[in-house]
Amino acid sequence: MDSTYRNILKWGDKREEKIAPRMIQLIREKFGYNDDTLKHRHLPGLEQVKLEKKPALEPRQLDFIRSVVGDDDILTDDCSRARFSCGKFYGELLDLRLGRVASPPDAVVSPGSHDEVEHIIRFCSSEHIPVIPVGGQSSVTGALQAPEGGIALDLAKHLNRVLSISTVNKTVTVEAGISGPSLEAELNRRGYTCGHFPQSFEYSTAGGWIAARGAGQASTGYGKIEDMVVALRVVTPAGVIETKDYPRTAQGWDLFRLFMGSEGTLGVITEATLRIHNHNPLDTASAAFIFRSFEQAVETMRKVMQSEYGKPHLFRISDPEETDIAFKTGGSDNSFSDKLLRRLGFLPGERCLMFVTVEGEKDYNLFVLKKIRHTARKGRGMYIGTGPVKKWLDQRYSSAYIRDPLMDLGIMTDTLETAVTWESLMKVWSSARAYVKKRPKTVFMVHISHVYENGANLYFTFLSPMEKGNEQDDFATFHSGLVDTILKNGGSLSHHHGVGRVLAPWMEGHLGESSMRALKAIKRHFDPGNIMNPGGTLGLTQEKNEIIR
Ligand SMILES: Cc1cc2nc3c(=O)[nH]c(=O)nc-3n(C[C@H](O)[C@H](O)[C@H](O)COP(=O)(O)OP(=O)(O)OC[C@H]3O[C@@H](n4cnc5c(N)ncnc54)[C@H](O)[C@@H]3O)c2cc1C
Secondary structure, eight states: OBBBHHOOOOOOOOOOOOHHHHHHHHHHHHHHHHHHHHHHOOOEEEEOOOSSOOOOOOHHHHHHHHHHOOOOOOOOOOHHHHHTTSSSSSHHHHHTTTTTTOOOSSEEOOSSHHHHHHHHHHHHHHTOOOEEESSSOSSSSTOOOOOOOOOOEETTTOOOOOEETEEEEEEEEEEEEOOOOHHHHHHHHTTTEEOOOTTTTTOOOOOOOOOHHHOOOHHHHHHHHHHHHEEEEEEEETEEEOOOSSSSSOOOGGGGGGGGTTTTSSOEEEEEEEEEEEEOOOOOEEEEEEEESHHHHHHHHHHHHOOOOOSSSSSEEEEEHHHHHHHHTOOOOOTTHHHHHHHHTTOOOTTTEEEEESSSSSHHHHHHHHHHHHHHTTOOEEEEEHHHHHHHHHHTTGGGGGGGHHHTTTTEEEEEEEEEEEEEHHHHHHHHHHHHTSSSSEEEEEEOOOOOOOEEEEEEEEEEOOOOOOOHHHHHHHHHHHHHHHTTTOOOOOOSSSSSTGGGGHHHEEEEEEEEHHHHHHHHHOTTTBBBSOOSGGGGGTTTOOOOO
């Protein structure tokens, strides 16, 4: 088995992805790389994993857990502990490249049933052992670190089945560790889809989607994960919460909603019931448009969302820089069609691409798409066919593999995202751009991909050469300045990645002290001993072993 840091840090199936020649050309142009710098591999993480921190659990504690899950499902070796010490946050990947594992759990435990989870949580509560629920480990917010040790509770290994599909209620009940492909395969076979397609789809789980409050690429039509959940089964230190699958109730609060976005701090989600939809992929209608400016594209998007003639499922705008890079890396820059576009006033540095799909019954899709085309035309957009959307859909999961080879070249590459109202969108976008462009040699691509009647999200991707020898501090300073800029100009702290430990320092300032006190009271009720994902997640605790007040 490959026990290098590199094997842990790499995305997905761990393949060694190559950067395409057109992207290499862009790196030469933007960052001044030459043949020599392109040959050098920066911090590849090829060393064998070795942890300084010894496991802190006592033999009798390990024996008890072993008696619950069996010998094969409790691991204490360095490699497993390192593997479960992090997600895919850029700072964590850098740490691994530097041979650092700051916050490993003491053991990795893979329960085989809801009942086993209950036994473990009861035992860990009585012994004050921290528990970090783990799904697909695709967190980008530092939400899986174990600064106080304890156990990483691996839900994905065994708790990964579809339990039932109700075609009468149009719901599916799953175990929390099920991955996107397993869930969709089972649903598609029966003619349904869940409609949740994050870019991490292949390597994330239903429990993680719910706990981090994620959004899929077709969220404009299907909603975020919180719009899909109808019931949950959760093991908390204060007992099991099992909610029923009623369509709506008025019985006080909907308790299950407290666990959406709880990031493992309240309990372990073991089962979820989700809404499902008819799956008619062959009837999906799609269209790509180009606009002369970001403002025109955004205004058209707002009009589509507020028209009430039906909503797209995938709805996406790339800002001018992202559009230019799509033209360059897609090979259309300076092509015959590009020259024609320029002649028509769709200029590099200004033009923006918009992608749309509408899913459902064919008649409905064609009707909605016709309306969208009409709105786009009125907004001075031009229809450019369906090809660009199909091309984008084909690479929508594989593009995640590019980050590792970019980091190999010493290029800092990370993302941030925020929710904005239509009124604040342009201000957040332009101030974030202005902030990033103060740093020399940056690529800053922005898109909108989750859209609502009253606003949307903005998704930022930045690339810039690392400051060699000072990679972590340079990144932390740059990143924190961007978060400050987004918040100061009216963006939310997160739209769908969650908060974790990375954004936790901004929580109280963003939500306000009394809201934070309410969150802490909820935490105190479900987890009085502070064993669930302790040590800063969501800004609930900062200090080691702090009891939440
Ligand atoms: C390349 C890439 C692309 C991404 N694209 C998207 C995207 O398009 N949309 C999006 O929303 N996010 C995206 N993300 C972020 C990430 O995939 C999501 O946050 C996802 O929902 C996490 O799911 P997971 O199963 O990997 O959870 P993990 O990373 O394992 O855990 C995430 C959080 O949930 C908690 N948790 C996990 N399972 C449970 C459970 N059963 N009970 C209680 N708590 C639990 C953990 O403790 C942790 O706090 C992306 C990440 C990467 C690396």
